[in-house]
Amino acid sequence: MDELRRIDLNLLLALHALLTEKHVTRAALRLHKSQPAVSHSLSQLREHFNDPLLVRKQGKLELTTKGSMLLQPLSEALGNLNTLLGAPAFDPQHAQRRFRLALSDYAARLVLPNLLRHVRKHAPGFDFAISLASREAMLVQLADGELDLALGIFPDRPQDIQFETLFEDDFICLADKTTVPAKGGLTLQQWLERPHVMLAVRPDAFDEIERALAALGRKRRIAVTLPHWSAALELLPETDLVLTIARRAVSSQRLSKNLRQFAPPHQLPLAKMAYQQAWHARKDNDPGLSWLRQVIMNSCQTNLG
Template sequence: MELQDLDLNLLLVFAELVREKSVSKAALNLGMSQPGMSNALNRLRTLLGDDLLLRTGRGMQPTPYAERLAGPLNEALRLIHGVVNMEMDFDPATSDRSFTIAMTDIGEIDFLPNLMRGLERIAPQVSLSTVRKAASNLKDDLETGAVDLAVGWLPDLNAGIFQRRLTSSQYACVFRKDHALDKGVVTLEEFSAADHLVVVAASTGHMMVDHDLERMGIRRNIKLRIPHFAAVGHILSETELIATLPGRLVNRSLVPFNLAWAPVPVRLEPIPLNVFWSAKYHRDPANQWLRSVMFDTFREGEPKALPGTTVPTP
């Protein structure tokens, strides 16, 4: 007999009949009518070619065939029940899983220190890797699990992808301390005339700032273009260049690189910062845990104003 020839619900009926040795009790346990249970027993007898249960002076008793069948069948039903009701657990305290997060170098500079400190406390064996991904590849990688989460401004991630806002980042004008513009306020004329460092970060929210400035007709005297943010603090601290940077990065850079800041002399829309994950892993306990840690850590890691300074609101 092939499984496709068998109504698998009949196996539940059989197991209950053997356990209770009573048609009425088995019917009650399975929420069936007594005639329905009797009909199911007759179908089983026909399919299996055995009486299965016989009426005796001690009630209904299984036949030798039914007794041989009952053990393996109960074990199979137990395994099936365990699988379909499986609670997928993730224990961060003992897990040695490695997660991959797609983010920019701003995310690494601003977010990873707090995140790693948190993991040291609650998940000492968990490890992280970060990657840079184009949006077209990132969607596939999220869906296959090659990337667990993505962080940033990624408007091209849509169908089949969940997202949640972390925060938004306001921009500030940044330069070395004692720069000619280090006076609290920078005029539009001064901003336009200064020598600028620009980070060309394709497919990130930072590009929106450059587009907004161009749309407003603001011309900058761009002296240096680089493809990442990691070197910005080093360069600004030793030159007369200025840069327009996200507030969270500014907070991380002021003290280490001896920098100062002023508000950008035009209104720029804050850039949203979101976390993205695939619908496929929405209920995955490990992915859920990592998301919760990121949101908790991000809130705990909000940059604070330095003593005696007013730091741009991120």
């Protein structure tokens, strides 16, 4: 107990955040403190432990041997202390919370309506700030603490980000019906000779279609890149444009009578997409976010399964 008297217990929370995040700004976001305040705490901790704890290597902070030795026992001790103090059970009906979500136009239509209907009934104090970003930007924002949850397709899986598959989807093609055979669709060569509409937040995006083409040593011409699937559908009638899109994006839509739906060329191996929700490991034990993730999962299994 003598050692406990020598240190402010709030410094142990700061130490855990710093050792876990290995980043002063992210630790500050986690602790809801300013960056200068956390930097000051780090200075105090270095003096107390007589060790730098975090050192900069190749532009990043890395744990010292002492810092690495402290992380696991500190996590266990704080977890035990939290259990001892007995935080009240989470009650969504009375909780007040604002969540920061990133999701595409596609997910907004598929997931958001059912989610909000459930939330307004069972967690009326929950508010949402929703943004649109590329999958790469979503992962960075999760790591930096700017987002609570992101929904999308994530071929890259950073170590500290947790993923959970909500549902799977496959691809279909759409084009003006006068430009596509009534049966059989297009061969790969015919498909490649056509100009394409690409759904992406970034004009230089390298999505599942581009990956599949690259594996074949081929490339398509992208005539239009835009982030809105509903607007993309309006571009197709009376043009030679082709749109390759997730099937669920248009499954419940009344398509223009001028459009024809067909399968992608069989020579182009497009695997099913796993649509996922992603969050940072630091939020694993956040009761509000855990409740929200489960609601999203249940909604997708019920309505999209």
